[in-house]
Amino acid sequence: MEIQLSSLYGQDLYTDRGIYVGKIEDVSVDIREKRVSGLAVKNVNPNAFNAGKRKGVIVPYRWVTAIGDIVLIKHVRRRAAEREGEEEEEGKRER
Amino acid sequence: MQKISALKLSNKRVVDSEGSEIGTLHNIVAEAGTGMLKELVVKPADELDKSRFREENGDIFIPFDAVKAIKDVIVVDSEKLRVRA
Numbered sequence: 001m002e003i004q005l006s007s008l009y010g011q012d013l014y015t016d017r018g019i020y021v022g023k024i025e026d027v028s029v030d031i032r033e034k035r036v037s038g039l040a041v042k043n044v045n046p047n048a049f050n051a052g053k054r055k056g057v058i059v060p061y062r063w064v065t066a067i068g069d070i071v072l073i074k075h076v077r078r079r080a081a082e083r084e085g086e087e088e089e090e091g092k093r094e095r
Numbered sequence: 096m097q098k099i100s101a102l103k104l105s106n107k108r109v110v111d112s113e114g115s116e117i118g119t120l121h122n123i124v125a126e127a128g129t130g131m132l133k134e135l136v137v138k139p140a141d142e143l144d145k146s147r148f149r150e151e152n153g154d155i156f157i158p159f160d161a162v163k164a165i166k167d168v169i170v171v172d173s174e175k176l177r178v179r180a
Contacts, residue, residue: 001127004136005101027101029123029132031165036130037098061130 003067005029005036013041015075016065021048024071028058036061039071099165109137111173112163116140120169121154132159135169147176 005027013021026040041049042056051057063073101123109117122136135157139145148155161175 002124002133003127005123005125006105009102025102028098029101029104030098031162032097034132034159034162036101036125036132040100064130067127 001067008039008067008071011071013039013059013071013073015048016072017075019048019075020045021059021073022056025056039064104165104169107165108168109135109157109171110168111171111176113173115173117143117157117171118155123159124156134158135162135171 008024008027011024013024015021022041022044024039025042027036028038028040029035030037038058038060040056040058044051044057049057059073063076064071065074066072104120105122107120109120111117118137118139120135121138123132124134124136125132136154137157138153139148139150139155143155145155148157150156157171157176161171162169163172164170
């Protein structure tokens with residue numbers, strides 16, 4: 001299925017266990033790889049992600065499992081999610 | 096880094112490698128499963144010859160493979176556009 005990136009803006013993001021994650025505000029694209037690298041999420045549900053004082057988190061696109069009327073991502077343990085900072089690169093997630 | 100906010104890209108000018116103006120970026124089409132970027136959806140400039148592009152609802156589609164650079168403007172390879180036409 002093909003999607004237009006603008007159709008993602010404002011969509012609700014849930015984990016595949018039905019936990020609300022937040023609202024998609026922006027999409028990060030990797031120009032060299034020619035692919036979507038992540039979803040920028042705001043209104044982050046503190047029960048799903050501990051975003052701390054950050055305004056939002058970037059969810060790596062490889063976590064996405066389904067895109068339809070809403071977007072689903074793999075359920076991740078909170079500890080793993082905490083390592084994803086707002087502008088953090090995927091390659092250096094270890095603290 | 097090569098990672099860019101898609102929101103910041105919208106309304107960027109799109110020009111071909113010969114310097115001709117094509118239009119402004121309206122949207123990007125991606126494959127949902129893989130996240131691969133497929134096409135640029137461009138609002139064509141008034142004077143553009145649209146015959147060599149696929150057109151839908153007044154927007155033209157440019158294969159993402161033709162994109163050469165994305166900085167202050169988006170540059171697409173005229174040669175690759177021609178191959179497709």
